[in-house]
Amino acid sequence: MADSPSTPPQAQPAPATPAAPAAPPPNPANRRRALLIVALIGAVLLVGGFLYYQYAQTYESTDDAQVDCHLVPVASRIQGTVTGVYVDENQFVKAGEVVVDVDPRDFQVAADQARAQLTQSQADIEAQHPNVPITQTSSETSISTGQAEVQTQEAAVASAEHDAAAARARQTEAEAQSQQAEAQLHQAEANNAKAQADLERYQGLVAKDEIPRTQFDQIVAAAKAQSATVDSARAAINSAQAVVAANRAAAESSARVVDERRAQLVEARTRLSQSNTNAPRQLAISQATLRAKEAQAAAAKAGVERALLDVSYTKLVAPVSGVVGKRSVEIGSTVQPGQQLFTIAQIDDLWVTANFKETQLERMRPGLRVDIKVDAFDQTLKGYVESMPAASGSITSLLPPENATGNFVKVVQRLPVRIRFDKDQKGIERLRPGMSVEPKIWLQ
Numbered sequence: 384m385a386d387s388p389s390t391p392p393q394a395q396p397a398p399a400t401p402a403a404p405a406a407p408p409p410n411p412a413n414r415r416r417a418l419l420i421v422a423l424i425g426a427v428l429l430v431g432g433f434l435y436y437q438y439a440q441t442y443e444s445t446d447d448a449q450v451d452c453h454l455v456p457v458a459s460r461i462q463g464t465v466t467g468v469y470v471d472e473n474q475f476v477k478a479g480e481v482v483v484d485v486d487p488r489d490f491q492v493a494a495d496q497a498r499a500q501l502t503q504s505q506a507d508i509e510a511q512h513p514n515v516p517i518t519q520t521s522s523e524t525s526i527s528t529g530q531a532e533v534q535t536q537e538a539a540v541a542s543a544e545h546d547a548a549a550a551r552a553r554q555t556e557a558e559a560q561s562q563q564a565e566a567q568l569h570q571a572e573a574n575n576a577k578a579q580a581d582l583e584r585y586q587g588l589v590a591k592d593e594i595p596r597t598q599f600d601q602i603v604a605a606a607k608a609q610s611a612t613v614d615s616a617r618a619a620i621n622s623a624q625a626v627v628a629a630n631r632a633a634a635e636s637s638a639r640v641v642d643e644r645r646a647q648l649v650e651a652r653t654r655l656s657q658s659n660t661n662a663p664r665q666l667a668i669s670q671a672t673l674r675a676k677e678a679q680a681a682a683a684k685a686g687v688e689r690a691l692l693d694v695s696y697t698k699l700v701a702p703v704s705g706v707v708g709k710r711s712v713e714i715g716s717t718v719q720p721g722q723q724l725f726t727i728a729q730i731d732d733l734w735v736t737a738n739f740k741e742t743q744l745e746r747m748r749p750g751l752r753v754d755i756k757v758d759a760f761d762q763t764l765k766g767y768v769e770s771m772p773a774a775s776g777s778i779t780s781l782l783p784p785e786n787a788t789g790n791f792v793k794v795v796q797r798l799p800v801r802i803r804f805d806k807d808q809k810g811i812e813r814l815r816p817g818m819s820v821e822p823k824i825w826l827q
Contacts, residue, residue, distance in 0.1 A: 443747065444823040447797065448737035452816045453729040455703050459718040460696045461485060472710050476701040476727065483712060483724060487697035494690035501687050504680035511673045518669040522662030529655030536648035543644040547637035554630035561623035568616035571609065578602075578609035705729040706815075728816050734769065735802040737822045738776060740795050746826045747771065753802050756821040760813060765805045768824060772798035800824075 467484035470476055581602050589599040705727040712724040735755060739747070753766040775796040777784055802822055804811055 441827050442823050442825050443739060443743045444821060445737055445739050445743070446819075446821050447739075448735055448802075448820050448822050450733055450814050450816050450818040450820060451736045452705075452733045453703070454708075454816070455705065455727045455729055456723045457482065457699060457701065457725050457727060458721055458723045459483075459485065459699065460720055461490070461693055462719050463487075463489070463697065463717070465712055465714055465716045465718060468710075468712055468714055470701075470707045470710070470725070472707055472725075474707050476704065476707060478701055478704045480701045481698050482701050482707075483699040485697040485699070485718065487694055490690065490693040490697060494687065494694055497683065497686040497690040501680065501683035504676065504683040507676045508673070508680055511669075511676045515666070515669045515673055518665050522658070522665055525658040526655065526662055529651065529658045532651040533648065533655050536644060536651045540641065540644040540648050543637065543641040547634065547641045550630060550634035550637040554627065554634045557623060557626040557630045561620065561627050564616060564619040564623040568613065568620050571612040571616040575606075575609035575613045578606040582606040699724070701727060703727055703729045704731060730812075730815065733804055733811070733814055733816070735766065735804070735820055735822055737800045737802055737820075737824075738797040739800055740797055741775070742795060744771070744798060744800075747800065747824060752825050754823045754825070755802065755804070756823070757810075757814065758819045758821070760810060762810050764808050764811060766802045766822070767805070769801045769803040772800055774798070 463485035465483060466486050468482070469480075469484075470482045476482060582605075585594060585599050585602040588594045589596065708726050708728055709723075710725040712718065718724065735753075747768060749768050749770055751768045753768060755764045755766050756762070757764065775798050777796060802824075804814075
């Protein structure tokens with residue numbers, strides 16, 4: 384038989400809840416006490432806020448700051464093979480300490496060659512030095528010789544002209560004597576003709592005995608004498624003509640001698656003029672050659688100094704004292720001129736670069752005192768504002784913003800303020816470039 388469904392039980396009524404007691408009326412004293420406490424708290428907050436505001440106006444701070452220093456690169460000035468490296472990263476080195484050696488043999492050979500060239504140039508100068516006074520003396524001698532030769536040729540020309548004049552005078556005299564001899568011949572011929580005519584006429588008379596024989600003999604003697612006089616006159620003419628020919632030849636020879644002497648005088652004067660012109664030029668050439676030799680010697684000396692510099696460059700020394708970083712050289716490496724081998728952080732000259740907002744710079748000035756909290760050591764050091772910035776970081780960046788493109792959004796700029804540490808502080812030797820710090824600059 385199936386079970387019959389059961390009927391649900393009847394719901395029982397809930398018992399009655401007792402009524403809450405009535406709240407007591409508020410106490411006026413407690414209310415006043417609460418209001419007083421709230422007022423005191425508000426007054427404390429207000430005073431505290433005012434005092435904090437006043438305190439906040441006495442300084443400016445930023446967490447965008449870090450320690451900076453000079454990072455001095457050490458680079459090779461020559462090409463060569465590294466034979467020694469004496470420092471490692473994070474090692475402290477002193478200024479002037481040898482840090483890298485480069486094989487010096489090639490540079491020593493170049494230095495020896497430069498010294499040899501200098502020695503040769505100095506020898507050339509010593510060989511050229513005497514040539515200047517020698518050239519000057521030779522030029523003066525040449526001029527003096529030329530002047531003497533000109534004087535000699537002038538005297539020779541004068542002598543030749545005098546001889547030529549004398550020869551012309553003798554020629555003139557001989558020609559006059561020849562003319563006189565011709566006149567005498569004509570006279571002798573005329574007298575001879577008269578004497579011969581008289582002889583013929585007296586021969587007829589003597590044959591007729593019209594004149595005495597003694598007179599005829601006189602006429603004969605006179606005719607013979609006149610005939611002899613003609614012969615003598617003819618001989619005198621021949622002699623005079625010979626003398627004229629000889630004097631004419633002598634005069635012509637003297638004229639040729641004068642022409643020769645004049646030509647020699649012109650030649651001597653030409654040589655003297657050349658000597659006067661060439662003497663200073665030859666001296667200038669000799670002096671210029673000496674200066675050229677001296678210039679070559681100076682160049683050779685500079686070559687020696689350059690070669691010695693290259694030899695000195697084979698020993699790289701630390702330019703400053705500091706800590707080595709970024710070493711990129713090993714023994715056996717081939718370095719090139721200008722190749723950076725490592726850097727030296729100059730930790731004895733540290734400062735803080737604090738990038739303040741431009742709105743924080745209103746009351747800042749150099750010389751203000753600064754508290755510098757170092758994050759790494761949880762230590763506060765003392766310092767002062769050394770200098771104010773020249774430009775914002777965005778302007779001095781590699782790619783400064785171009786606000787003229789139309790995409791301008793005003794951004795509060797930051798400017799780097801340099802803060803210098805006070806000297807001889809405890810813990811300052813532990814600072815390293817790049818450490819974060821929080822500077823607080825006191826504005827009063």
